[in-house]
Amino acid sequence: MKQVWKRNIVAATVLLFVCAAVYLNWRYASNISDLGQESDQKVLGQSTLVNGEAEDEKTAQAESEEETIGTAAGDYFASARLSRQQARDNAISLLREAAESESADAAVANEAAETIQVLAGYAIAEAQIENLVTAKGYAECVAFMGEDSISIVVSTGTEEPLSAEDVACITDIVLNETDYTAGQIKIVEAD
Numbered sequence: 001m002k003q004v005w006k007r008n009i010v011a012a013t014v015l016l017f018v019c020a021a022v023y024l025n026w027r028y029a030s031n032i033s034d035l036g037q038e039s040d041q042k043v044l045g046q047s048t049l050v051n052g053e054a055e056d057e058k059t060a061q062a063e064s065e066e067e068t069i070g071t072a073a074g075d076y077f078a079s080a081r082l083s084r085q086q087a088r089d090n091a092i093s094l095l096r097e098a099a100e101s102e103s104a105d106a107a108v109a110n111e112a113a114e115t116i117q118v119l120a121g122y123a124i125a126e127a128q129i130e131n132l133v134t135a136k137g138y139a140e141c142v143a144f145m146g147e148d149s150i151s152i153v154v155s156t157g158t159e160e161p162l163s164a165e166d167v168a169c170i171t172d173i174v175l176n177e178t179d180y181t182a183g184q185i186k187i188v189e190a191d
Contacts, residue, residue: 003107010098010112014091021087028079076190077140084144088119125178132173150180155190162189
């Protein structure tokens with residue numbers, strides 16, 4: 001009974017860290033989109049004309065908006081990967097501490113080792129899926145694997161929404177790389 005309780009505590013802790021990472025990722029992504037809507041702020045990389053010649057205002061504004069959108073999208077994917085990695089690192093650290101604890105019995109140590117292996121497998125599969133999706137011509141991709149489902153966030157790099165062929169291609173990649181069924185795959189297009 002005590003072993004089950006400890007195993008449930010470890011699983012709940014891992015789940016808590018993953019949920020916290022998803023929430024922080026969502027908050028960070030909404031802050032990035034808020035920054036992109038404020039036109040009075042300076043954008044990193046935005047330059048000012050120094051020699052006194054005027055540039056077409058509409059062209060300059062369109063270019064700065066494209067830079068802001070591209071930066072925000074790139075920041076989302078980078079922050080999502082970073083949040084995912086930090087959550088995993090924290091979970092693995094807790095699992096190692098639980099396994100190496102003097103009061104831990106063999107069953108808890110084995111459970112922690114198995115969970116670490118599962119998390120390592122998730123990391124490898126996510127990286128493989130992300131690489132294959134970007135190799136198919138999509139601008140950015142980030143995958144989030146869980147016990148019962150997988151979420152794929154994709155950016156096409158264009159204004160075009162994901163087509164049925166795009167969804168089928170991404171689904172095929174996930175089905176080939178994992179044991180998930182089509183009903184367990186969620187594909188989200190990044191704005």
